[in-house]
Amino acid sequence: MTVRTPDTGRATGTGPEADERGPEPVGVRLDVNGVQRHVEIEPRVSLLGALRDELQLTGAKRGCDQGTCGACTVWVDGRRVLACLTLAITCEDAEVTTVEGLATPDGTGDGRLHPMQEEFIRQDAFQCGYCTPGQIMSAVGCVREGHAGDDGEIKEWMSGNICRCAAYPHIRAAIRAARDRV
Amino acid sequence: MRPISYVRTEGADGIDRAVGLVTADPDSHFLAGGTTEVDLLRQHVLAPNRLVDINRLPLSGVEELPDGGLRIGALTRMSEVAAAPAVQERLPMVARALVLGASAQLRHMASMGGNMMQKVRCGYYRDGESPCNKREPGAGCAALGGVSRTHAVLGTSEHCIATHPSDVAVPLVALDAVIRTRTADSERAYAIDEFFLPPGDTPDREHPLTHGELITAIDVPTPPLARRSLYLKVRDRESYEFALVSVAAALEVRDGKVSGVRIALGGVGTRPWRARRAEDALVGGPATTASFDLAARAELAEARTTPMNAFKPELARRTLVRALETLTRDGSQS
Numbered sequence A: 001m002t003v004r005t006p007d008t009g010r011a012t013g014t015g016p017e018a019d020e021r022g023p024e025p026v027g028v029r030l031d032v033n034g035v036q037r038h039v040e041i042e043p044r045v046s047l048l049g050a051l052r053d054e055l056q057l058t059g060a061k062r063g064c065d066q067g068t069c070g071a072c073t074v075w076v077d078g079r080r081v082l083a084c085l086t087l088a089i090t091c092e093d094a095e096v097t098t099v100e101g102l103a104t105p106d107g108t109g110d111g112r113l114h115p116m117q118e119e120f121i122r123q124d125a126f127q128c129g130y131c132t133p134g135q136i137m138s139a140v141g142c143v144r145e146g147h148a149g150d151d152g153e154i155k156e157w158m159s160g161n162i163c164r165c166a167a168y169p170h171i172r173a174a175i176r177a178a179r180d181r182v
Numbered sequence B: 001m002r003p004i005s006y007v008r009t010e011g012a013d014g015i016d017r018a019v020g021l022v023t024a025d026p027d028s029h030f031l032a033g034g035t036t037e038v039d040l041l042r043q044h045v046l047a048p049n050r051l052v053d054i055n056r057l058p059l060s061g062v063e064e065l066p067d068g069g070l071r072i073g074a075l076t077r078m079s080e081v082a083a084a085p086a087v088q089e090r091l092p093m094v095a096r097a098l099v100l101g102a103s104a105q106l107r108h109m110a111s112m113g114g115n116m117m118q119k120v121r122c123g124y125y126r127d128g129e130s131p132c133n134k135r136e137p138g139a140g141c142a143a144l145g146g147v148s149r150t151h152a153v154l155g156t157s158e159h160c161i162a163t164h165p166s167d168v169a170v171p172l173v174a175l176d177a178v179i180r181t182r183t184a185d186s187e188r189a190y191a192i193d194e195f196f197l198p199p200g201d202t203p204d205r206e207h208p209l210t211h212g213e214l215i216t217a218i219d220v221p222t223p224p225l226a227r228r229s230l231y232l233k234v235r236d237r238e239s240y241e242f243a244l245v246s247v248a249a250a251l252e253v254r255d256g257k258v259s260g261v262r263i264a265l266g267g268v269g270t271r272p273w274r275a276r277r278a279e280d281a282l283v284g285g286p287a288t289t290a291s292f293d294l295a296a297r298a299e300l301a302e303a304r305t306t307p308m309n310a311f312k313p314e315l316a317r318r319t320l321v322r323a324l325e326t327l328t329r330d331g332s333q334s
């Protein structure tokens, strides 16, 4: 595992840096939607890059790639975070959940959508749909964190998810409608 | 994004190890939540060759100190601190500043130590190529004659006018918090006033820390007056935006007179701005709008503006007066 490029000039071999990994591709274990996956990636690869480009889980979207839009929102250990500013290699030993894993979180695979997904459809909470996976993952987080009390609160605690189509009123309606079933 | 290598540190022994690794190598950086580090690495503004992941070090949590203060571990996330009952009850302005910062997702990621170390949001610093004395000492400052609407009006120098971006640092400065650190051979403690350096002739030096020095905790006193405190943030949009002006204030009034006050301003200074002139002007005087106004004017008298941010002193004056009026009225949070 201890492979080091010569140009860094740092000591090689054993010692305190024996577990340095990269910069070339290294094996990274990821637990995504309850399944153990293995990817060969450079340490600089973001969680978003690993999900989309290595694991073909293209639900999380690349909007800005700098933390300003929320399209890449996934859960790491149950908390909503931005996959674009998270390095995949930091997620070893953590549970990653993407919108693809939301429909059957109990693993029953009966094909039923999550209540938040159902309400996004029922309330027509999108137009182009690009922001929607991030909105949905963030919306479930918003409810679980206890911040979906009224529209004002939903607005504030969902502000990290931008919708270019401005479907906001419908997104809030979906969250209100789903909140007791989440 | 440039290639990097990665080392994870964990456990109690990991603290010394992380410090040792970064201290020994100028091209290594600590990685906490990554919301500044990964962002600026991708923009080619920061250029480490190696990231030392400190997220699994045992430096999380909010603890009671024997003197009644609170110790916030450097790796506690913004959302965790904002939700801590002791912080909400005793330091409402800290909880409020946290909740009004960034977004819910970013607050789950961002650590308190990283928050103290976050970089300025000046567009010329962040574009990685404009002249910027912070990024490249001696290169000049493109903001001085450029787009400077969000830039600072207090504590500026002819070399840099970038605003300090942190929200939570503003109430922490008002409360005289202490930043605790670890170096390879010592533990240190910095009064927060000494921690955020004014740009002066060396805008690239933002903190007194040596390379590889790790923030371990922030100690925050909880004076009784802080229970009646607020953080008021004014910005271009209602949420998910940095402050144009913000005010952290705590006020104690006895028999109509100000018996204790703490004020700091955000969005206007090159550092989180402790408003000592305003505090001095207020203590012992009447708790009236007229004296709040005089105090605000005293604080902002030395503001130096550009044509684009000339609105800031007036906006800061109004925001400060409103904060103090609100506290006088009902003492609630805002």
Ligand SMILES: Cc1cc2nc3c(=O)[nH]c(=O)nc-3n(C[C@H](O)[C@H](O)[C@H](O)COP(=O)(O)OP(=O)(O)OC[C@H]3O[C@@H](n4cnc5c(N)ncnc54)[C@H](O)[C@@H]3O)c2cc1C
Binding pocket: A066, A067, A068, B029, B030, B031, B032, B033, B034, B035, B036, B037, B038, B039, B074, B075, B100, B101, B102, B103, B106, B109, B110, B111, B112, B113, B114, B115, B116, B117, B118, B165, B166, B167, B168, B213, B214, B215, B216, B240, B241, B242, B243
């Ligand atoms: C879109 C966006 C909006 C934002 N809005 C706001 C806002 O409104 N208000 C606000 O206050 N902030 C805002 N932020 C900034 C955010 O709060 C900071 O990026 C965050 O607090 C940094 O913490 P981190 O743990 O992610 O640090 P990292 O990015 O991991 O680290 C930041 C820097 O500090 C160093 N470092 C990290 N931990 C330590 C330590 N313990 N000791 C020594 N050095 C350390 C790292 O090497 C790095 O250089 C925003 C950020 C983004 C991306």
Ligand code: FES
Binding pocket: A061, A062, A063, A064, A065, A066, A067, A068, A069, A070, A071, A072, A073, A082, A083, A084, A085
């Ligand atoms: S792609 Fe991550 S926040 Fe925009």
Ligand code: FES
Binding pocket: A125, A126, A127, A128, A129, A130, A131, A132, A162, A163, A164, A165, A166, A167
């Ligand atoms: S539905 Fe188009 S961006 Fe939100």
